[in-house]
């Protein structure tokens with residue numbers, strides 16, 4: 001029986017290591033994928049259009065909103081970000097689970113439209129540790145780092161609708177926790193009841 005894919009929302013401050021742990025989880029799997037967002041922010045050194053993001057201007061972004069092409073969208077630290085709807089819907093219909101790496105306002109929109117989505121919040125052991133990681137990454141100015149830390153604090157206060165929290169101290173442990181969440185979700189009565197019905 002073809003089952004629908006699951007929508008998995010991953011949020012948490014930039015620099016908490018969300019994409020690293022998701023890539024570990026989906027490595028070598030054809031039943032899970034990552035959605036590529038559109039953004040109006042400029043590419044960082046090393047980022048490739050169509051890989052990290054589809055980089056578009058604000059005008060095109062507004063047009064996508066007007067044409068209802070985005071499943072959700074938000075403004076984050078001065079830039080627009082959004083999830084192209086069609087990619088997600090096609091994958092889910094084909095039985096492929098889709099990860100969205102999105103911030104809290106977008107996650108709330110998804111949660112309201114698709115309450116069955118699994119919502120996971122990823123954090124560092126402390127905000128000081130987050131600051132260290134952002135400084136080490138070297139892609140943001142000191143002002144941008146302060147902006148991201150401020151936004152992280154705000155997001156922590158808005159995160160009460162998530163299902164799970166992963167504290168990413170050691171990446172292997174965090175990736176294992178993500179695997180455990182996905183396994184437990186697959187074993188839920190609601191996910192497995194067709195086994196009883198078709199026994």
Ligand code: 5GP
Nearest residue numbers: 014037073074076081082083101102103106
């Ligand atoms: P960054 O600029 O560091 O790549 O991303 C900044 C924030 O935007 C991160 O918290 C990331 O999760 C979020 N983000 C990335 N893509 C999307 C999206 O499509 N929608 C929303 N709402 N947030 C996104």
